[in-house]
Amino acid sequence: MRGSVSPPNREEESDLRRGPWTREEDNLLLHYIARHGEGRWNLLAKCAGLKRTGKSCRLRWLNYLKPDVKRGNLSPQEQLLILELHYKWGNRWSKIAQHLPGRTDNEIKNYWRTRVQKQARQLNVESSSKRFLDVVRLFWMPALLQKTNSHDSTTSSIPSSITSPSTSSISPPSQDLINQEQLPNGYNSYEISSSSQSQLILSPDLGKPSEQREIAEAPIRADDNVEGLISSYDQSFDGNYFNNMGSPSYNIDGMDAMPALGVHDCTPSFLCHVDENDIVGHVVEDSFWTTGGLW
DNA sequence: AATGAGACCAACCGCCATTCC
DNA sequence: CGGAATGGCGGTTGGTCTCAT
Structure with missing residues (x-):
């Protein structure tokens, strides 16, 4: 068995927080990771005093708190790259994200769903279809x-x-x-x-x-x-x-x-x-x- | 000013692969 | 080898914001 942290029992589970993170929670997570590093997220959540699942902590860190996470709109270059890489790999968001420094798979996925798929809908074309890819490309x-x-x-x-x-x-x-x-x-x-x-x-x-x-x-x-x-x-x-x-x-x-x-x-x-x-x-x-x- | 629709995005969920004991 | 914990991924949801009416 990896580690010694048991899964939360029912009482602990009902005690878990969900929804948007507060500033205090962010601080706790940031400070804990600054001191002890990331990984072992369930243990981390417990030790940091966060009433969150390990998964939730990991996601918050990766998508928001990590220092190299870039914020703001995607540049045209980044959009180009996303289109290009999606053409090659499909919905492999994490793989695509590896080629866009500072951008998360979640962000890229959101971009695709809100912007790109919207265009496909308006064209009445499947966003995964060859036809739509051609339109994107051309x-x-x-x-x-x-x-x-x-x-x-x-x-x-x-x-x-x-x-x-x-x-x-x-x-x-x-x-x-x-x-x-x-x-x-x-x-x-x-x-x-x-x-x-x-x-x-x-x-x-x-x-x-x-x-x-x-x-x-x-x-x-x-x-x-x-x-x-x-x-x-x-x-x-x-x-x-x-x-x-x-x-x-x-x-x-x-x-x-x-x-x-x-x-x-x-x-x-x-x-x-x-x-x-x-x-x-x-x-x-x-x-x-x-x-x-x-x- | 009120409100409804649509856009955006953070967060959650479920599944699967990997790791560890 | 099997089972449990963990991490990672893609899909989905729901809250908030913006804008048009």
Whole structure:
């Protein structure tokens, strides 16, 4: 038998506290671990004078009190990494968490359930399905990547905040092209402005947005067959997220992009909406493009 | 100002594998 | 080797917060 702590009897069990931790409990746990280290959680709980199960103490420590636990929103880089790793490993939250320093499996799981699955629901697609993975890979990840670029590059002319695309998508003639930039992986960004807003448009090298309008396709609706479009991307996928001229793509609003899929107009360019409030912190992984073949 | 819906997240639960005696 | 304790994991729940009406 490991250790000498017997399981709580009925009386002790009814005495156990549950629910949110108090500051005093946190202090007890912190001080005990500082002196004696972690592990042997049932014993620890008892010795520390906590009326909690060992499991509860362990969870509190790992998910909240441990000094290296990072707080705050997930950065675009971290989100990218989660999408990438989930694609590889599925719901192996702890394994995924190992690759995001300071993030807990619980946090990643919560992120997946609240953000990612929500998008899948809105698309009427199983979040574990190939189809949804394709959507994530082809539309969401590039949007996040763009957020990453716009946040990381101090010299970039890509605006840090880009407004939501209108449903008409492509700029009317009254809008001015205020900046054009060649981005890595063979696509261009166009920053355009009107009196009320600016938009960032990403596209393969097809010319200015106003010219691209010529080949715009009919709007895509929720019940349209997205699969065919996805497979057309797959066929031409060579490490970039954009195929050649003539293939349709979607409006997409960064993190909140997925609801837009299927309900906004379809255009031959790629519209990003970046909410700068989402951008916090940094993470290291820079391997995304270099591992493009994986996708 | 009240309230209802939805989002978020900390905490719990149940199961399983491992460790220890 | 068997049984009990423990740790770890993924799924779920419920409380709180935010925002729209």
